[in-house]
Amino acid sequence: MYQAMTSLGYAAESGYKGRIRLEGDPKGASVLVLGAGLAGLAAALELRQAGYKVTVLEFNNRAGGRNWSLRGGDSYTELGGATQKCEFDAGLYLNPGPWRIPYHHNGLLDYCRRLGVTLEPFQQLNHNAYLHSAKAFGGQPRRIREIKTDFQGHTSELLAKVVQKGQLDELVTKEDREVLLESLRWWGVLDRNYAYKAGLITSEFRGYERDPGGGLGAEPVAGEVIGLSDILQSRLWRGLSSFAAYEFQTTMFQPVGGMGRIGEAFTREVGDLITYNARVTRIAQGEKSVTVTYQDTTAPGATHQVSADWCVCTIPLSILSQIDVQVGDPMLAAIAAVPYASSVKIGLQFKRRFWEEDEQIFGGISYTDLPIRQISYPSNDFNTTGKGVLLGCYTWNGANSYELTSMSPQQRIERALDCGMQIHPQYRREFETGISVAWHRSPFTLGCAGDWTEDARRQHYDNLCQIDGRIVLAGEHASYIPAWQEGAILSALDAIGRLHKRVVQG
Amino acid sequence: MRLVVFLTAASLPIAGAVAAEPILSPGFRFSEQTGEALYSNACQACHMGNGEGATGAGQYPALARNPKLETAAYPTYVVLKGQKAMPAAGRLMTDEQVAAVVNYVRTHFGNDYGPPTTAEQVKQAR
Ligand SMILES: Cc1cc2nc3c(=O)[nH]c(=O)nc-3n(C[C@H](O)[C@H](O)[C@H](O)COP(=O)(O)OP(=O)(O)OC[C@H]3O[C@@H](n4cnc5c(N)ncnc54)[C@H](O)[C@@H]3O)c2cc1C
Numbered sequence: 001m002y003q004a005m006t007s008l009g010y011a012a013e014s015g016y017k018g019r020i021r022l023e024g025d026p027k028g029a030s031v032l033v034l035g036a037g038l039a040g041l042a043a044a045l046e047l048r049q050a051g052y053k054v055t056v057l058e059f060n061n062r063a064g065g066r067n068w069s070l071r072g073g074d075s076y077t078e079l080g081g082a083t084q085k086c087e088f089d090a091g092l093y094l095n096p097g098p099w100r101i102p103y104h105h106n107g108l109l110d111y112c113r114r115l116g117v118t119l120e121p122f123q124q125l126n127h128n129a130y131l132h133s134a135k136a137f138g139g140q141p142r143r144i145r146e147i148k149t150d151f152q153g154h155t156s157e158l159l160a161k162v163v164q165k166g167q168l169d170e171l172v173t174k175e176d177r178e179v180l181l182e183s184l185r186w187w188g189v190l191d192r193n194y195a196y197k198a199g200l201i202t203s204e205f206r207g208y209e210r211d212p213g214g215g216l217g218a219e220p221v222a223g224e225v226i227g228l229s230d231i232l233q234s235r236l237w238r239g240l241s242s243f244a245a246y247e248f249q250t251t252m253f254q255p256v257g258g259m260g261r262i263g264e265a266f267t268r269e270v271g272d273l274i275t276y277n278a279r280v281t282r283i284a285q286g287e288k289s290v291t292v293t294y295q296d297t298t299a300p301g302a303t304h305q306v307s308a309d310w311c312v313c314t315i316p317l318s319i320l321s322q323i324d325v326q327v328g329d330p331m332l333a334a335i336a337a338v339p340y341a342s343s344v345k346i347g348l349q350f351k352r353r354f355w356e357e358d359e360q361i362f363g364g365i366s367y368t369d370l371p372i373r374q375i376s377y378p379s380n381d382f383n384t385t386g387k388g389v390l391l392g393c394y395t396w397n398g399a400n401s402y403e404l405t406s407m408s409p410q411q412r413i414e415r416a417l418d419c420g421m422q423i424h425p426q427y428r429r430e431f432e433t434g435i436s437v438a439w440h441r442s443p444f445t446l447g448c449a450g451d452w453t454e455d456a457r458r459q460h461y462d463n464l465c466q467i468d469g470r471i472v473l474a475g476e477h478a479s480y481i482p483a484w485q486e487g488a489i490l491s492a493l494d495a496i497g498r499l500h501k502r503v504v505q506g
Numbered sequence: 507m508r509l510v511v512f513l514t515a516a517s518l519p520i521a522g523a524v525a526a527e528p529i530l531s532p533g534f535r536f537s538e539q540t541g542e543a544l545y546s547n548a549c550q551a552c553h554m555g556n557g558e559g560a561t562g563a564g565q566y567p568a569l570a571r572n573p574k575l576e577t578a579a580y581p582t583y584v585v586l587k588g589q590k591a592m593p594a595a596g597r598l599m600t601d602e603q604v605a606a607v608v609n610y611v612r613t614h615f616g617n618d619y620g621p622p623t624t625a626e627q628v629k630q631a632r
Binding site: 059079081279280315317318322323340341342397400402403406411415440441442443444445446451 | 548564590591
């Protein structure tokens with residue numbers, strides 16, 4: 001059945017093969033799961049269900065790992081010691097790590113279904129959000145719908161001209177040329193002469209200077225189109241691909257109440273297996289068992305040891321590469337081969353939802369070349385009065401990400417406000433409180449996610465994923481979907497599937 | 507004795523910045539030019555303001571009083587190629603910048619190592 005579904009193109013998306021079946025009796029075998037992020041939690045849940053004795057060791061005093069939401073009352077201490085207290089109002093939150101789920105991440109979606117995590121749409125593309133460059137259009141942001149429609153229109157017009165001059169005659173057959181012209185008119189909103197022009201027809205796509213209304217004086221006004229050269233030189237077209245990528249296509253989801261709801265739901269199932277505040281410092285193995293040494297971070301100085309038959313280790317490689325792990329050289333080399341990406345997220349609470357009230361932006365993301373890179377508007381509680389939290393900065397690698405990480409939390413927020421002001425002048429007047437997470441300062445990951453290169457993957461990936469004696473690794477770093485929760489889930493299911501086979505085959 | 511490196515850098519436009527003043531580069535690469543500015547806007551992200559490093563579930567090693575900085579070749583290599591959790595930050599810097607920041611950490615935070623490395627040596631190591 002599954003075979004049939006895949007050949008029809010269904011169910012193939014993320015490589016998720018449906019709910020895992022660990023058939024056969026593990027005969028009381030025990031497993032140590034290291035790390036209670038989504039990889040560790042999924043492994044623990046399935047292994048216990050299959051009859052294993054499971055113990056989970058987790059560094060933090062909560063489960064979920066990077067699956068995490070910061071809400072009012074939470075506090076967060078980053079490396080270096082700066083502690084931030086989250087002062088958001090009730091119901092408001094920042095997802096400092098994962099925040100959106102593609103519709104084809106079937107494994108994660110299946111766990112959300114099973115664990116009763118309610119999802120709502122995450123708006124990735126909002127045509128009314130902005131594209132912005134400090135160096136273009138006098139620093140004024142442009143609506144995505146304007147850039148998209150005008151860019152498409154101008155390039156269609158150019159192509160139509162080339163076709164009409166016969167300059168594509170060698171590349172396109174006569175029959176296709178006619179259809180091509182027709183399609184360009186249709187795709188680029190060109191007029192009868194294949195020209196892209198301001199007018200009420202193009203306004204139906206790019207929007208109006210004045211929207212059509214009702215009653216007297218209500219006729220629509222079209223407004224000017226933006227010139228091709230202005231669009232090209234502005235480089236705002238770069239923002240358009242952010243919505244086109246497979247990973248970001250509609251429909252995307254977010255859990256109601258924050259991404260952290262997934263980790264919380266897992267914790268309801270397997271929380272009783274977890275030892276918190278346990279900092280793993282050594283992983284040793286012998287013929288018959290694995291022995292893990294850890295410190296209780298609430299009682300410094302004390303070290304503990306725990307043994308089991310097998311070990312599923314989901315500790316991020318950034319940290320695992322510093323731990324004494326008794327595995328073979330190929331796996332050790334793989335563990336050492338992956339640096340971790342830089343990322344900074346900043347959440348800003350405002351007194352009112354001015355982006356909705358003043359600018360009709362309901363969800364979605366504005367892209368900018370300022371250091372904050374993005375402003376994302378909440379995808380929930382649309383059209384309500386009251387406060388809201390914006391994602392006021394989301395960097396990924398590059399100098400600015402390191403520079404923001406180097407700052408104090410207060411400095412980061414100041415910079416995010418300075419930048420955001422250039423797009424939304426309401427910022428300073430409406431701002432109340434903010435919180436930032438710079439992932440290289442995260443005590444439990446030392447980074448955002450595994451930053452694999454093609455070379456490193458070719459050389460090390462398979463060695464990373466092999467079972468080494470009694471130890472197998474899992475986590476987003478052991479997947480081809482790094483920096484996505486689906487990668488963590490799929491790698492965990494694959495790892496325990498292979499481990500279980502070994503156990504039942506004896 | 508502390509080696510004073512890159513005296514000329516003071517005449518560069520962005521280099522006048524004090525360490526405490528955070529910089530946001532205009533492009534994808536680091537625009538800071540002095541060792542001090544590069545340290546406090548790039549390396550400080552992980553090795554912290556006084557090179558003291560930090561410890562959580564894992565750790566960032568201290569660069570302060572670190573005997574491994576004695577020869578320039580090792581920190582140059584680490585900055586250019588990265589090492590385990592440390593990304594190759596030097597890929598976002600010119601040879602001159604890498605030399606400046608390597609010389610900076612070798613002569614600050616209780617380190618007092620010479621002779622300084624040069625952009626030419628960094629280029630060879632890249
Ligand atoms: C900024 C950012 C944006 C992201 N955006 C998205 C997104 O939109 N959608 C999406 O699906 N994914 C996203 N991701 C990726 C997603 O968060 C990860 O892929 C996933 O959560 C990783 O799960 P994991 O179980 O592999 O690792 P983790 O969740 O990191 O779990 C590892 C666990 O090990 C613990 N640990 C570490 N060291 C030790 C130790 N020494 N001893 C004991 N325990 C230890 C940690 O505390 C942690 O709980 C994003 C990540 C970041 C940082």
